[in-house]
Amino acid sequence: MSQPASSSISAESISELTRDTNYGTWRFQKGWKPLHVVDAEGCWFTDDAGKRYLDMSSQLMCVNLGHKNPRVIESIAEQARELPFMGPAYATNARARLSAKLLELLPAGLEKFFFTTSGTDANEAAFKIARMVTGKNKIISRYRSYHGSTAASIAATGDLRRWAMEPAGKGMGFVFAPETNCYKCPIGHTYPGCNIACADYIDHMIRNEGDVAAVLVEPIVGTNGVLIPPPEYLPKLREICDRHSVLLIADEVMTGWGRTGKWFAVDHWNVKPDILTTAKGITSAYVPLGLCATTKKLADYFEDRYFSHGHTYEAHPITLGPAVATIEEMQRLALVERAAEMEPYLRERLEGLKTKHVSIGDVHGIGLFFAVELVKNRTTKEPFNTMRDKVEGKPLVVDQIAAKMMADGVAQQSWVSHFVIAPPLIVTKEELDFGIDALDRHLAIADALAVQS
Incomplete structure (x- = not known):
């Protein structure tokens, strides 16, 4: 396709042009439809339609201060x-x-x-x-x-x-x-x-x-x-x-x-x-x-x-x-101390999910850095997916859940068989609740596939 001059790119074509001219990292290129983001502030970012998303993983576990300090x-x-x-x-x-x-x-x-x-x-x-x-x-x-x-x-x-x-x-x-x-x-x-x-x-x-x-x-x-x-x-x-x-x-x-x-x-x-x-x-x-x-x-x-x-x-x-x-x-802002102070609340909320969802094998973390590990079988600790599945492009259960969370306005990093919970260090308890509640809703996808013991 012919490429428009940069000064005439419409908002509608930003995602398409990005997809056509850029490599999407660590993924199959087919099916990549990058979200067009136009703003970000605090623990949230906003797409071109005005929808806001809670950044539950600080992008790539890096925006520790939150956006737009x-x-x-x-x-x-x-x-x-x-x-x-x-x-x-x-x-x-x-x-x-x-x-x-x-x-x-x-x-x-x-x-x-x-x-x-x-x-x-x-x-x-x-x-x-x-x-x-x-x-x-x-x-x-x-x-x-x-x-x-x-x-x-x-x-x-x-x-x-x-x-x-x-x-x-x-x-x-x-x-x-x-x-x-x-x-x-x-x-x-x-x-x-x-x-x-x-x-x-x-x-x-x-x-x-x-x-x-x-x-x-x-x-x-x-x-x-x-x-x-x-x-x-x-x-x-x-x-x-x-x-x-x-x-x-x-x-x-x-x-x-x-x-x-x-x-x-x-x-x-x-x-x-x-x-x-x-x-x-x-x-x-x-x-x-x-x-x-x-x-x-x-x-x-x-x-x-x-x-x-x-x-x-x-x-x-x-x-x-x-x-x-x-x-x-x-x-x-005393953010190092704040990460330590917020840890008990985040741990309690995630451990609460573990008692409720048979698909959660384990919750582990420290500070504002946690993983929720999904398993098909709690007794054997068998995961739903393996590294080989990801390389071969097989559908991953964690990705299905993350997509549902995204639709609900929560951006959550997933990797093979777990989620990385790592919001900006300025996150509030109310924002944590918003993100964890979305995970809670959509873990039903994994629960339906897990061995009930």
Whole structure:
């Protein structure tokens, strides 16, 4: 079809033109009909027909401040007026201000920063730094994980999004361990009698793989189920890495910036990684910024050695200025504390759904970060769908429910067999009720397909 000039695009053709000229991510292209969004504010966004939707997953678990925070918006304009771009070889006010803020908030010991434009870029930097410093190649990741879409980050990803890139990904030095999932242990144990066998498995891998530079974990698994580790897991993993002189990389792209009721998820266990990566909430996603933070010990390695990494947009001022404003707004509104305070209410509401709906196998989460896991059979914990179903384009039960919720004005992220409940940290109890009530109504779809016990 012939494409209209941008100045003459009608509101009716926005969705069609987007669909025809853009790729829809992580999906079959057939059937993609992107909703035309024209506004967003607070915990809501609005389509071209004026219908409002509650954003129950902060878009991609990133708009922690909510939409259209005035101070952050103004900071973007201020930074553009002050200095819209300067290359990474130079010091800028924005770079210094953000660096000072990070020293206040990051886990103690993380003192050297590489700024990127996304979480996947931050992980790419982490892999390179780990390999340069240790002189080793392999990085242990876990199966239920997602670390980004660029070459190494997708090779490090444990879930189905890696599959299309193989076998090339297997040559990039990533090997996989079982995730920590106490609801359905991948190696058949039961907590606490397991003695944290999933960490011991990684110990075994390090001793037998050889050439291991680092262990890479999402401290709390994100998209793949909001899996909360038992309290002993991360401290034990830290000890294992130290014993073998292996670095520990914490991917906090999703869990950072107050989402879990702490500034960073590792703070719940007082574990200090050698490298921490983050993005998303650092600017509430208003501008694209990622961060790779390392200890001074790692940074000192490069004092007399070549740091072989960089890119044009590293430390881009337009991304750094708004990050300072985002952090200041989070502090002013006490949003980290608020996520912790709202957790009991959200947990109570979701646990209430579990008692009512036979299709809910488990509810797990922390702060304002929860998953509702659907199962066909509570006894066997068999899910309605698998990763293979998603890759093959089979209809997913969670997607059917999410579509019904969308029709009711609630945008809810679903993934294979669960929902990720992660609203903006400014969400009210009334807004939570609105979203959870919609989920409650449409879980009847799954209940009708579940085994009644």
